[in-house]
Amino acid sequence: MELANSYQYLATPARYYAGVGVLAQIDREVERAGAERAFIICSETVSKTTNLLDRTREALGDRYGGSWDGCKKESPVPIVLAGLEAVRDAKPDLIVAVGGGSAVITARAITILLGEGKTIEEIYTKHIPGEAPRVTRNLAPKLPNILVLTTPTTGADRGGAAVLDDAHPRRKELYDPKTRPMTIFLDGEALLTAPLPLYLETSVLVFLGSVSSLQTPMLTPFAYADIRQAFDLTTTYLPQLVARPDDPEPRIHLGTAALLANRASQSTYTFGGRGRSHGLGTQIRYLYPHVSQGAIGALMAVSDMRTNRELNLGGQTHLAELIGVRRAGMSDAEAAEEATSAVSDVLESVGMPTRLRDIGVQKSDFQALAQYSSEEPGFSRSESLHITDQVELMKILEDAW
Numbered sequence: 001m002e003l004a005n006s007y008q009y010l011a012t013p014a015r016y017y018a019g020v021g022v023l024a025q026i027d028r029e030v031e032r033a034g035a036e037r038a039f040i041i042c043s044e045t046v047s048k049t050t051n052l053l054d055r056t057r058e059a060l061g062d063r064y065g066g067s068w069d070g071c072k073k074e075s076p077v078p079i080v081l082a083g084l085e086a087v088r089d090a091k092p093d094l095i096v097a098v099g100g101g102s103a104v105i106t107a108r109a110i111t112i113l114l115g116e117g118k119t120i121e122e123i124y125t126k127h128i129p130g131e132a133p134r135v136t137r138n139l140a141p142k143l144p145n146i147l148v149l150t151t152p153t154t155g156a157d158r159g160g161a162a163v164l165d166d167a168h169p170r171r172k173e174l175y176d177p178k179t180r181p182m183t184i185f186l187d188g189e190a191l192l193t194a195p196l197p198l199y200l201e202t203s204v205l206v207f208l209g210s211v212s213s214l215q216t217p218m219l220t221p222f223a224y225a226d227i228r229q230a231f232d233l234t235t236t237y238l239p240q241l242v243a244r245p246d247d248p249e250p251r252i253h254l255g256t257a258a259l260l261a262n263r264a265s266q267s268t269y270t271f272g273g274r275g276r277s278h279g280l281g282t283q284i285r286y287l288y289p290h291v292s293q294g295a296i297g298a299l300m301a302v303s304d305m306r307t308n309r310e311l312n313l314g315g316q317t318h319l320a321e322l323i324g325v326r327r328a329g330m331s332d333a334e335a336a337e338e339a340t341s342a343v344s345d346v347l348e349s350v351g352m353p354t355r356l357r358d359i360g361v362q363k364s365d366f367q368a369l370a371q372y373s374s375e376e377p378g379f380s381r382s383e384s385l386h387i388t389d390q391v392e393l394m395k396i397l398e399d400a401w
Contacts, residue, residue, distance in 0.1 A: 001318045007220040010266055014157050014181050018252050020188035026059045029183040030094055033144045037065030039092035041107040042099045044069050050193040056098055056148055066090040071106045074164040080109045087114055094144050100151035109161035112174045115142040124172035138176040146183045150194045151202040152258035154209055156184055169376055186255040188248030196245040201294025203254040204352055207234035208301045209261050211343055215315025226264035233257035238350050278387040279373040291359050298352040303400050305340045356400045366397045
């Protein structure tokens with residue numbers, strides 16, 4: 001793969017702690033921030049089915065300043081606003097998000113709204129056809145935040161938060177780079193609180209992200225190094241996660257892979273292939289709340305590789321070489337198909353669904369899904385590659401059925 005020789009690199013300032021028992025170090029991080037009242041944001045699952053809220057509260061000691069356990073999947077707007085009121089009442093000077101992607105994103109959205117003192121409608125990023133996204137410059141100071149993760153998430157070391165609204169567009173993005181975390185904990189015991197199916201699906205998303213990124217032309221050397229390591233970690237430790245569900249080691253390595261993938265995407269702004277995209281996976285999650293991001297991501301990934309075969313032929317050929325499935329005499333197209341099959345084999349080997357019918361999606365909903373997807377903005381830097389034709393979207397759904 002040819003690497004870029006002209007690029008921008010952003011090194012985010014977060015400090016990472018990984019290992020068994022590292023959560024005990026959180027008090028020193030709060031002290032380093034000069035904070036006195038650390039407020040914990042989590043879900044009811046974390047607060048009522050694990051000891052993680054108690055562990056975090058005990059580790060904070062006298063710096064514990066309250067908690068709120070209302071986080072929900074997809075960060076719905078009413079939930080975010082309820083959490084905002086809880087934080088306002090507590091008057092903390094630091095936020096600790098405890099959990100997976102939902103807690104991280106909800107806490108970040110709350111932090112942005114708290115600092116700006118404005119409504120979501122006033123500050124969410126506007127996507128207007130034919131124009132660059134209109135990103136609100138949120139200049140007010142923001143509370144520092146610390147993450148105690150329970151699952152791998154590539155949304156950890158970022159400055160943006162997407163919330164789910166009932167009004168169009170349903171996905172609304174809030175952005176402020178000042179909300180990137182100061183510290184991220186991959187505590188072995190905390191990671192073991194997540195059920196195996198959940199941890200597996202979030203880890204699969206990291207694997208799929210690295211697969212997509214390795215198809216990208218002209219990665220920077222920094223991004224390529226991170227993505228290659230994320231790919232190696234996920235392919236090595238996904239099977240071990242299934243074989244050793246009570247061992248923190250695979251979980252720590254898979255959590256690390258997510259942070260590497262996230263760092264690559266933030267440092268170069270080229271994360272992911274250059275192929276055509278669609279919002280069907282997101283719309284399926286919205287219509288079917290039981291469907292996880294990992295499940296739908298795995299299901300659509302192989303279909304998307306074949307859809308974008310022509311655009312990403314070089315990247316898929318390179319992927320075949322990395323995996324070791326390209327044999328002498330193979331054409332590029334044959335090597336690309338072998339890479340696609342190898343990705344499918346990895347997903348099937350850890351029990352991920354491969355057809356829409358396997359996760360309960362009904363054919364009677366295809367038209368609505370295609371319509372919703374066509375109406376939502378692409379949320380990407382390549383709007384011209386975003387599929388909005390409903391006939392084509394219906395075909396993609398039919399092929400994935």
